Amino acid sequence: MGWKEESGNKTFLEGEVGSFSKKFGDLSIALVYPGNYSAGMSGLGFQKIYRELNLVDIFRCERAFTFPSKGYSLERAERLCFFDVVSFSVCFELQYLKIAEILKSGGIPVSVNDRGDRDPIVTAGGICMFMNPVPLYDIVDVFWIGEFESKGLELYHELLKSKGLSRGERLKRVSEIPGCLVPSVNDKKKYEIIRAGFENMESSCSSIISDGAQFKMWLVEVSRGCSWGCRFCAVKWVCGAARYRDKKFILADIREGLSRGLKIGLVGPSILDHPYIEEICEGIIRINGEFSISSARVERLTENLVSLLVSGGIRQITIAPETADCAARKKLNKKFEDEKVFNALNICSQAGIESVKLYFMYGFPFEEDAAGFGDFISKAGKIINISVSCSPFVPKPHTPLQWNGMRSKTKLKALFNEIKSSVKSLRIKDFGGEDIKSSLVQGALSRSGREVFHAVMAGRMSSKEAEALATREYEFEYALPWDSIITGCDKGLLWKERGKAFGEK
Numbered sequence: 001m002g003w004k005e006e007s008g009n010k011t012f013l014e015g016e017v018g019s020f021s022k023k024f025g026d027l028s029i030a031l032v033y034p035g036n037y038s039a040g041m042s043g044l045g046f047q048k049i050y051r052e053l054n055l056v057d058i059f060r061c062e063r064a065f066t067f068p069s070k071g072y073s074l075e076r077a078e079r080l081c082f083f084d085v086v087s088f089s090v091c092f093e094l095q096y097l098k099i100a101e102i103l104k105s106g107g108i109p110v111s112v113n114d115r116g117d118r119d120p121i122v123t124a125g126g127i128c129m130f131m132n133p134v135p136l137y138d139i140v141d142v143f144w145i146g147e148f149e150s151k152g153l154e155l156y157h158e159l160l161k162s163k164g165l166s167r168g169e170r171l172k173r174v175s176e177i178p179g180c181l182v183p184s185v186n187d188k189k190k191y192e193i194i195r196a197g198f199e200n201m202e203s204s205c206s207s208i209i210s211d212g213a214q215f216k217m218w219l220v221e222v223s224r225g226c227s228w229g230c231r232f233c234a235v236k237w238v239c240g241a242a243r244y245r246d247k248k249f250i251l252a253d254i255r256e257g258l259s260r261g262l263k264i265g266l267v268g269p270s271i272l273d274h275p276y277i278e279e280i281c282e283g284i285i286r287i288n289g290e291f292s293i294s295s296a297r298v299e300r301l302t303e304n305l306v307s308l309l310v311s312g313g314i315r316q317i318t319i320a321p322e323t324a325d326c327a328a329r330k331k332l333n334k335k336f337e338d339e340k341v342f343n344a345l346n347i348c349s350q351a352g353i354e355s356v357k358l359y360f361m362y363g364f365p366f367e368e369d370a371a372g373f374g375d376f377i378s379k380a381g382k383i384i385n386i387s388v389s390c391s392p393f394v395p396k397p398h399t400p401l402q403w404n405g406m407r408s409k410t411k412l413k414a415l416f417n418e419i420k421s422s423v424k425s426l427r428i429k430d431f432g433g434e435d436i437k438s439s440l441v442q443g444a445l446s447r448s449g450r451e452v453f454h455a456v457m458a459g460r461m462s463s464k465e466a467e468a469l470a471t472r473e474y475e476f477e478y479a480l481p482w483d484s485i486i487t488g489c490d491k492g493l494l495w496k497e498r499g500k501a502f503g504e505k
């Protein structure tokens with residue numbers, strides 16, 4: 001590694017409090033985020049795994065990113081090929097296309113078949129691995145199908161115990177641990193997602209404060225899963241019904257962050273659903289702390305709660321009507337009327353919120369045009385400053401809409417142009433969203449199997465291939481690539497839910 005990269009690492013390390021600098025460990029692990037430092041260090045899950053691994057005396061865990069210094073660890077600028085284990089934490093499908101490049105830069109053979117006894121064991125975990133690990137079967141040795149806090153450490157203990165044995169024997173032993181999917185040993189077996197006891201998790205918060213992270217906040221986890229069950233979203237169907245951490249543990253984590261003089265970032269899907277959310281907000285405000293939330297369900301934006309958010313320093317809120325067409329919204333299982341959104345915007349405006357970000361998707365299988373979008377935005381913009389994000393709908397595995405393909409590139413372009421021209425003359429603070437081309441690649445990776453091996457190896461997918469794969473429709477009887485993952489939600493139920501989206505009884 002050159003001096004330039006090393007000095008880049010130094011800059012990031014000097015801007016951190018809470019990282020580990022172990023020199024020794026019986027098992028060395030490179031924990032890799034397939035993105036840059038700033039994004040990786042803004043994720044609570046990544047920080048927690050790093051900490052848990054380093055808290056075990058006999059393990060030495062270092063981090064690696066695509067920037068700075070792709071292929072080398074951050075802490076000691078060690079090339080990835082010199083670690084015993086290289087573990088990827090994968091949160092987005094587009095990150096699949098970065099893994100081969102990272103392995104190459106790190107001096108590790110990309111294909112599992114080309115690795116020998118002296119090469120690191122390559123593992124992967126994260127929400128995408130619960131949804132559909134199959135596109136990575138040929139470059140990852142072991143997938144962890146579960147929440148790390150459950151039994152994630154067992155995998156590393158076994159890899160330490162089996163050091164010195166042949167690669168094949170080690171993988172065979174690892175494959176016997178519940179939650180460890182090893183395609184080279186058994187790619188036909190079914191795997192149930194291993195969940196952790198979340199409600200009584202004493203600590204689930206940041207461990208590193210970093211100047212280089214996207215958000216300099218103390219992250220505190222509030223909830224996992226979701227009970228709303230929107231038909232396009234994986235949270236309920238993959239992560240299960242909502243689980244809430246005990247408020248006494250949440251408040252203890254909050255106090256720790258506030259004692260360090262930091263703003264609190266409350267983390268979780270649908271945070272405002274926590275049965276004690278008001279007390280949690282009041283607990284922060286009482287000690288003059290500030291906090292932020294990622295997004296809010298409109299049903300939860302009551303006068304009382306919004307005034308607490310404002311007292312906690314929040315000036316911008318994100319809500320997701322998903323579509324401006326109320327009938328389409330109901331098909332997605334978001335049952336609120338337009339009026340509910342406008343009412344929430346009024347409450348926000350009166351309480352002192354300065355702007356609201358509205359999230360929409362377009363290209364749902366039952367959507368032919370974007371009629372009404374301009375009117376909806378015009379009405380919203382008269383109530384409060386708004387910014388708008390519009391992204392193509394990407395169907396996700398294990399959701400009721402998993403059998404449906406994305407709309408063609410031509411159709412998506414037509415819908416986007418219609419949306420854009422309908423808001424052209426309106427006062428919007430900001431208008432953006434995911435681009436169509438990368439959404440189609442995301443859609444292709446999300447619902448494919450091993451056929452995307454060459455794209456994953458090459459780190460790119462042609463537009464033509466992406467569109468062909470992303471627009472595929474599956475029949476109910478079709479064996480889906482991700483059928484090997486058991487979420488606890490029956491396929492028949494998902495099909496029934498899908499039927500409801502299409503107006504079937």
Ligand code: SF4
Nearest residue numbers: 226228229230233269
């Ligand atoms: S979109 Fe939000 S409310 Fe709906 S299921 Fe997903 S996380 Fe829950």
